[in-house]
Amino acid sequence: MVGTTFVLSGCTFKDIDKRAFVTSIGIDQSETSDKKYKVMIKLAIPKGDPKQPESDFVILTSNTDSITEGLSLMKSQIDKELVFGHTNSILIGEELAKSNIQPILEFFVRRPDIQMTSYISVARPNSFEVLNFKPAEEQVSGNFLKSFFDFSKTESPYIDSLFLFDAYRRETEDGINITMPIVEKKKTQLEVDQIALFNKYKMLMELxxxxxxxxxxxxxxxxxxxxxxxxxxxxxxxxxxxxxxxxxxxxxxxxxxxxxxxxxxxxxxxxxxxxxxxxxxxxxxxxxxxxxxxxxxxxxxxxxxxxxxxxxxxxxxxxxxxxxxxxxxxxxxxxxxxxxxxxxxxxxxxxxxxxx
Missing domain, CATH: 3.30.300.210 (Nutrient germinant receptor protein C, domain 3)
Incomplete structure (x- = not known):
C-alpha cells in the first residue's frame, strides 16, 4: 500500500495589528513636472480606549505616473498591509478635475477591494488639504468626511452626494453627465455647499x-x-x-x-x-x-x-x-x-x- 502525502498551504491571514485601514484616497496633480499624479491615502490609527472620542491618522503620499504605481510604492512607507475595504471617500483635486477624470474612474471601478459605494467628490484647493483636516472629535479617522454625504447624519439642501458606481454610470451612459459635491477646506473647517458639473471628461462649471x-x-x-x-x-x-x-x-x-x-x-x-x-x-x-x-x-x-x-x-x-x-x-x-x-x-x- 502506497501512502500519499498532501501538502496544504495555509491562508495568508494577518493579525489586525499588522493591517493599516485606508479610509480615504485623494488624487491631485503631481507636484513634480515629470509625474502625472500625486496619490494620497489616509490611514486610521486606532486608539487603545474605544471610549475616547479622539482619533489620529497618517497620510501617505507618492508622486507617480499611475495610481497603481503610487499605491504600490506606499507599501514601502509603512510596516503594515494596506487594506482598502473600509475606504469610504475618494477625493479628486480641483485642478485635476478640470483636466480629465476618466482614467481615475476607470481605475477605481476595476479595483475589487474598493467599495463601489464610496463617495466621490471634488476637493478644493486640493485633496491633500482636505484629507489633512482634523476635526475636534472623531472616533474613526475618515468618518467625518463621510458624514457630510450620509443622509442619516446630514440633511443639507446643498449637498448632492455621489457614489463611485453612479459616477462611472454617468461617465459611460449617453444622455446624462456627472455632478459632484465640492469639499472646500477653509481655515478651521470643511464646507460642502456647492456642486460641480462635468461633461464626460472634466469639470466645466460650478454652482x-x-x-x-x-x-x-x-x-x-x-x-x-x-x-x-x-x-x-x-x-x-x-x-x-x-x-x-x-x-x-x-x-x-x-x-x-x-x-x-x-x-x-x-x-x-x-x-x-x-x-x-x-x-x-x-x-x-x-x-x-x-x-x-x-x-x-x-x-x-x-x-x-x-x-x-x-x-x-x-x-x-x-x-x-x-x-x-x-x-x-x-x-x-x-x-x-x-x-x-x-x-x-x-x-x-x-x-x-x-x-x-
Whole structure:
C-alpha cells in the first residue's frame, strides 16, 4: 500500500495589528513636472480606549505616473498591509478635475477591494488639504468626511452626494453627465455647499450655494432649505420644509419642452424687521412671491446649464428611453439645442412660526 502525502498551504491571514485601514484616497496633480499624479491615502490609527472620542491618522503620499504605481510604492512607507475595504471617500483635486477624470474612474471601478459605494467628490484647493483636516472629535479617522454625504447624519439642501458606481454610470451612459459635491477646506473647517458639473471628461462649471439648492430641488428634492424674501411689508426668512419636483418632455417634432412641476411645503420662520401678526393676505402675497422666485431661479439655472452643453439632470436619458429611432444620440443633440423650459411651482405655507 502506497501512502500519499498532501501538502496544504495555509491562508495568508494577518493579525489586525499588522493591517493599516485606508479610509480615504485623494488624487491631485503631481507636484513634480515629470509625474502625472500625486496619490494620497489616509490611514486610521486606532486608539487603545474605544471610549475616547479622539482619533489620529497618517497620510501617505507618492508622486507617480499611475495610481497603481503610487499605491504600490506606499507599501514601502509603512510596516503594515494596506487594506482598502473600509475606504469610504475618494477625493479628486480641483485642478485635476478640470483636466480629465476618466482614467481615475476607470481605475477605481476595476479595483475589487474598493467599495463601489464610496463617495466621490471634488476637493478644493486640493485633496491633500482636505484629507489633512482634523476635526475636534472623531472616533474613526475618515468618518467625518463621510458624514457630510450620509443622509442619516446630514440633511443639507446643498449637498448632492455621489457614489463611485453612479459616477462611472454617468461617465459611460449617453444622455446624462456627472455632478459632484465640492469639499472646500477653509481655515478651521470643511464646507460642502456647492456642486460641480462635468461633461464626460472634466469639470466645466460650478454652482453657487443658491444654485446648488435649486439644482437639488430639481433633482433629488430638498429638506430644511430656506429663502429670504423681501416685500413692502418687510423681510422674511422662509423655511422650505420639503420640496420635490417632476418633469415630462413634450416633443412636438419642431420643438421640445421640459415641463416641470414643483411642490413645496414651507413656513415663515422669521420676520427680520421684528415680530408681528401676519394676515392671510400677506401670507398669500408671500406665497405668490415665492412661486415667482422659484420659477425664475429654476429657469435661469437650466438655461445656464444648457449653454455649457451638458446634461446633469438626464433629459437625454429620459428622451432615449422613450424613443426607438436609430441614431438617438445624434437626434437628441439636435433636440437639446432647442429644448425650452416651463416651470410651474406650487407653494403651501403651513404656518408662520411666529409669536403672536
Amino acid at each position: 453657487s450655494t443658491n444654485e446648488s439648492e435649486t439644482f437639488r430641488l430639481l433633482t433629488t428634492g430638498i429638506y430644511k432649505g430656506n429663502l429670504n424674501v423681501r416685500n413692502k411689508n418687510g423681510s422674511y426668512v422662509i423655511n422650505l420644509e420639503k420640496g420635490k419636483s417632476k418633469y415630462k418632455l413634450i416633443d412636438n417634432n419642431r420643438s421640445i419642452k421640459a415641463k416641470y412641476t414643483i411642490k413645496i411645503k414651507a413656513s415663515i420662520e422669521e420676520k427680520i424687521d421684528g415680530l408681528a401678526n401676519i394676515s392671510k393676505s400677506e401670507i398669500s402675497e408671500l406665497r405668490r412671491q415665492l412661486e415667482n422666485k422659484i420659477d425664475a431661479d429654476a429657469t435661469n439655472l437650466l438655461r445656464k446649464i444648457k449653454k455649457h452643453q451638458i446634461d446633469p439632470i438626464g433629459f437625454g436619458l429620459r428622451y432615449s428611453s422613450r424613443e426607438s429611432e436609430n441614431g438617438k444620440k445624434l437626434l437628441w443633440n439636435k433636440k437639446y439645442a432647442k429644448l425650452s423650459f416651463n416651470i410651474k411651482s406650487k407653494v403651501e405655507i403651513k404656518g408662520t412660526g411666529l409669536i403672536h
